[in-house]
Each structure stands twice: as C-alpha cells, then as structure tokens.
Amino acid sequence: MATLQQLDQTQLQQLLTELTARYEQYRARGLKLDMSRGKPGAGQLDLTNDMLTCLRPEDGFRSEAGIDVRNYGLMDGIPEMKRIFSRLLGVPEENLIVAGNSSLNLMFDYICTAFAKGVCGRTPWSREEKLKFLCPAPGYDRHFAITEYFGFELITVPMTGTGPDMDRVEDLVRDPAVKGIWCVPMYSNPDGITYSDETVRRFAALKPAAPDFRIMWDNAYCVHHLTDTPDRLLNLFEEARARGNEDLVLEFASTSKISFPGAGVAVVAASAANIADIKSRMKVQTIGFDKINMLRHARYFKDADGVLAHMKKQAALLRPHFEIVLQTLERELGPLGIARWHKPNGGYFVSVNLLPGCAKETVRLCREAGVVLTGAGATFPYGRDPQDSNLRIAPTFPPLDELQTAIDLFCICAQIASVKKRLGTL
C-alpha cells in the first residue's frame, strides 16, 4: 500500500470517493458512541462491587488508630489507608494526607489556597503582577483549566518521548512569575509516556527563581499497568529530598481508577513543610473526610499487594480495548503514513498525532456520524493545538464491539481529513 504522500491527485480523489462511501455507510447507522473521557468500563467497576458491602458491624468500625470511623476526627486519614498509599507511592506515611474522593479537587484546593493565601506563608499569588504556569502538552485539560481559572498565563512546554522538554523547563523557571508545572509522570495523559530517570532527576534538581514554585506531580496512573513489561518511574520525592529540594514537590494520586471514580480515596504526598501548610488550611476547611470509605478500601484491599493484584485483573480487562485501538490504527493509518502514536504500557489513553490541520476535521466527521471524541485541541493550553494535530482516544469505557466500530470510523474520518488536506480542500 502506498503512503498518502505517494499518491497523485487522481488517486487521492478516487480514495476520497471510496472513503466517503464507507463513511456514509457508518453515518446511516445512526451510531451513538463515546470515546471522549477516560472512564472505566462497567466490567472494571464490577470487580470491586464486593467492597460496597465489605464493612460489617460484626467486624466493628474502628480504624487501627483506635477511633470509630463513623464519627468525626482524624482529619488527615486513617493509618491503614496511609500505609497502602505509602507503599504504592514510595513516600513515608508521615508525608501523606488521605483526603476526600478526588485528587483533582486536592490540586484545585492547593492552587486556590496558594492564590488566596500564599504558599507556606509567602505572598498570595493573587497579589503578584503576573502569574505563569508550565503546561507540558499534549497534557490533561483539567489541569490546565485549574490554572486558567485563576488567571495564570499557560505556557506550553513540548512533550518528548522522555517527558517534558527539560531544557525548556529549566529555562522557563528562571522567570519568577512561573509558579509551577503540571505533570502526569507515569503513563502520561494523553501520550502514555513515562518520564525517564534523567527527566525525573532534572525535576528533582530544579532551581526555580520563584521560591513558591511547585511541581504538581499527578501520579494518577502509578499502578495502572497494562502489560507484563510495565514502565518504571523514578521516585521524585526521594530524588528531590536527596537534593534538599523536597518542598518543590506535591504528589497526588487516588483510587478513582482503582476502585470507583468519584467514590474512591485521594491522597497528597509532600514534604513536612508542605504537609503542615496544607493542614493549616484543611483544619479550617473541614472537620474531616469520609473515613468510612477509607476503611472500606483498606478492609477490601488489605494492603498494597491487594491493590496490585486487583490492578492485574483490571489490566486483563483493559488490554483488549487497547489492542483493538492500536491494531486498527496500525492497520488503517500506519501504511498511509498519516499518523504517529505511542503504544502505552499503561494509563487510559492513546494519543494520536495526525497530519497538521487534520484534528478538528476528524473530530467533526466522527461527531456527525455519531462518535464523540475528546475535542481537538483539548490536550493543549486554552484548548488550542497550534498544529491542529493531536487527538486523545479513550478506549476504556465502550464495550469491545462498540469500540471496534468507533475506532474503525475514526480511522476513516482521519483518512478523509488527511486526503482532503493533501488535496488542498480542507
């Protein structure tokens, strides 16, 4: 099969006619499919259904801390849940706060408080002339949205195969208006890339001009391996501490994609100074988080090994979803030379880079045939992909048959957009 590059006008026109005919067949089916968000499928959720009835009065409701989890108290979480996260993240228990149902909410609250009250007693960000935040892109739209909400200028940092472009990061942090960076260091959203050891070490050694610069290390997919050859992420927390730089790091995680999205348990890991800073806000913000749900998780999983064993079951369910997407991309787009993507060893996404100028048209065509994708540009600050090239595919939620249909259609749409681009009619 020839690449698109090798076809002449007539051949391109003929290909477009064929593709359009196939597209119209899909459109006639009145599909209603969704590949837009990284949601677990129902089968994954079923795996932990027993957690919902695992707390029984005969076992009592006391945490190891000796308190009744049904009542007020223990603002920073029960020790048995701290122990599990401590093992999973490689961070000492005393550096953890287990809090709430959403790591995103913990990140928002951190930025919001830094904006309103300052970081560790420093000047509130709201009082600074100019605020900037580094956004490795393609990246996670909800991260970018938080700093956009608070009026930061979002600075795009290109993603590479080993993480954000660290030359660029090291250069940008010389500006004291740059207050932090968003990172999904393992199985990054959307690329599925894990930061290299060198990248992590350069983060750990970072010397930003702003004393209140913070690395927002969203380790959302720390145990979300898909294959038997998982990636390995260096421990930023340890690396930063070894360099006396531990106040730089705020690490976040949750069980949203381990147990239940929205009904999981979230955690923040940080230095003693940062933990004290966060607690000084939390003790005003709440009397405490849902400890019953923490105990539910701790009793169900028992320990970190219980979580890891469970994640192997999830991986077995998820692998076919990723295989369908990757095999179809390989078969339909590969030979034409119109797209690049990374085959991830974990996480929730496949990130596809089309020919420049083809992303929006692909999304439009898909939508009009009943398949919803994450919006083109969503993976970039302000929702604007300067190349109009990157699309995020979320293969986890749709059942396999629907997923196959959706990704087939996606490939047809991407081909149509690419041909039109080559023909100069897009």
Add this chain to the structure above:
Amino acid sequence: MATLQQLDQTQLQQLLTELTARYEQYRARGLKLDMSRGKPGAGQLDLTNDMLTCLRPEDGFRSEAGIDVRNYGLMDGIPEMKRIFSRLLGVPEENLIVAGNSSLNLMFDYICTAFAKGVCGRTPWSREEKLKFLCPAPGYDRHFAITEYFGFELITVPMTGTGPDMDRVEDLVRDPAVKGIWCVPMYSNPDGITYSDETVRRFAALKPAAPDFRIMWDNAYCVHHLTDTPDRLLNLFEEARARGNEDLVLEFASTSKISFPGAGVAVVAASAANIADIKSRMKVQTIGFDKINMLRHARYFKDADGVLAHMKKQAALLRPHFEIVLQTLERELGPLGIARWHKPNGGYFVSVNLLPGCAKETVRLCREAGVVLTGAGATFPYGRDPQDSNLRIAPTFPPLDELQTAIDLFCICAQIASVKKRLGTL
C-alpha cells in the same frame, strides 16, 4: 436555698470550702471525660449501620438519572438525593447541589472562591481594601474561623432570644465592607434558639450596601428535633424570593448528624444565579462527588419521610442526654442564680451563661479534674468572649453515666468560680 447574691462573706467562704472538698473528690477519681464537641454517640451511629451494606449488586447501581453512580458524571448530585433535601429544606430541586461529605467544606469553598474570584463575576474580595463579616455570638467557632482565615474583620452581633439583633444587622450592612453573616437559624449553635418569623423576614428584606453580601444560612439542625413540640423555622429562601432578594441567600445542610459525620451527604441551596456561579467553580474543581454514597443514603432512607422517622429514633436516644444536663443545671445552678440557659427543642448543645468572668475558670477547673469542655470564648469571634461568661455544653457523645458525672463536676466548678468571683478572689 439562698442565691449567691444573698450570702455574706462568711457564708460564701464556708460554701467554697464545701465545694472545694467535693471538687477534690472528683479530681481524685482521675476522670477522662469529654463534653467539648457536638458528636453523635455510638448508639446514634448504630441506627444507620444497615446503610453501609444496603447497596447490593442485584439492585443495580443506577440512579434515577439513568447513570451508573459508580462512574464519573453528574457533578451536581443524583436526583433522588436532591428530592429528599428539597422536601427537608423546602427548596426546589433545581436550586440544589448535592456535593461532598461536608457542608462546612461547601461554606469554606464558597468564601474561598469569593475571595479569590469574586461572587457572580464581581470584584474578588481579596482585592477589596477592607473586609468584614457579621458573626452572631454566641455562635459556631468553625464559621468564624473560615472568615478569620481569609482576613475578615469579625464583627460580633449579639444573639437574642429570637435570633441575631436585627437592628444591629440592618445597621451594619450599610457598610459595603460587610460581605456577609453567619447564621445557624434553627436550634442555633450553641444557644439552641430558632430564629423568629420576624427575624427571618427581616433577613429576607435585607438591603446590604455590598452587592455581593451573602447570608450564610447553615441549616445544620433542620430536622434535629428533640421534643414533641419542635420549633418551626420560616423558609428564608421563599421569603427572600418573594421580595426579589433570593441572591442574598446561601443555605447549607448535610446528613452529618443524620447518618454519619464525615461520611454523610452535604447540600447547598441557592438562587439560579448563585447555583450557576458555584457550578462554574465546581466544574473546574472536581469531576464529581461521591454518588455511591448519595445512592446509599437515598436507598436507605427512601424519601424525606424516611429521614424524619429516623430522626425520631435519634431524638429518643438524645433526649435523656439533654435531660441529664438540663435537670442538673436546674438543680445545682438554678437556685443560686448564677447561670442562665435556654432549654432547646433540638440541636446539639446547651449554652450556659455564667456570671461574667467565670467561664475560663470553670473550664480550667473542669480540665484539671479530667473533664474537657469547649474552650471558654470559643463561641465568640477570635475566641474572645468579652464577658467571659458563655460556655457550650455538648451532651450527645458521652454515655449517660459519664455525662452525669461530667455535668455534676461542671456544676461544682461553675459554683466554685462564681463564689470566688463574689469573694473577689478570682
């Protein structure tokens, strides 16, 4: 029995000797009792234990909204929980957001966002020269702490038998620096007073100088009746709407003291404009709250009547606690004329006003004999009771025998402090 006022120096000295002897007997017992916080007792929590196993896979996990509550989505809460709160609060479902586990957290987030981003697009409070917040006192220390955290000047408004002194409120809101007022309108914390119809109507008709003034209406004890002659609270939301003043009101409630503290469900009720404003923040802050816990509550209680029936069971458990406290106060302090208190029809507290200058000494004496009370002054802004008179007693948590011991000791301590005060030795 003579009141303290009627005793001469010698009689007072003799009484002090007797009281001190009794006090030392208690102190020798090495008590460790706690009447400091409004926590439910274990018996109350046991009433809802079945809620923790009521979600069964065979019933499915779908909300009436058609969505799987185990997954992402539906940021503002499931309709069945909205319906329950709608009936309990008398506010239409479309004016509710069911969110998180803590109404205090919702209040903090509201103030925090208003500080950082402004109310409904207005100037962020952080950019104003001077900020003031009205604090009816005695009141709830955690309310005051939120506005203190954000640098507001806390203005004390005296509580009366019908709610805050409304003449004073109406006068103070002429100052545009005054941005709001904290209220616990039903079975107020700590007085147990329910605002009169006139007070509610005057709140509904308030015309503050600040366009972003907000009434923080914390209806924490809306269904927490203790007696068969419950108080009745006029619906502020309706009254305000009737006057075109609905944007003034933010009402909060939760099931923290209905089901489980920390593991309940919280709600905010507000006008369409305020709801839209809150959602514009929430959609950046989180993907959603714990809908599994919402469904757990909705399935367990079934409807608002289910909640009301449950609260009658709680009241039956709580009444003896309040009776012990009230009867002991009546017997030990009443005849001496050294204290005033309101007998509440609901809520979680008994608020005792001792002779001026006696509160701190009473707390100190209690603490040294092993009984922890809420700190003297805690019910006032900045923790400073200008009269050093008010103490909040929380009778719900201790078992009845411990409670009797604790309140007996409290009365002895209050008597000692009062006698010392009369003798001029305090």
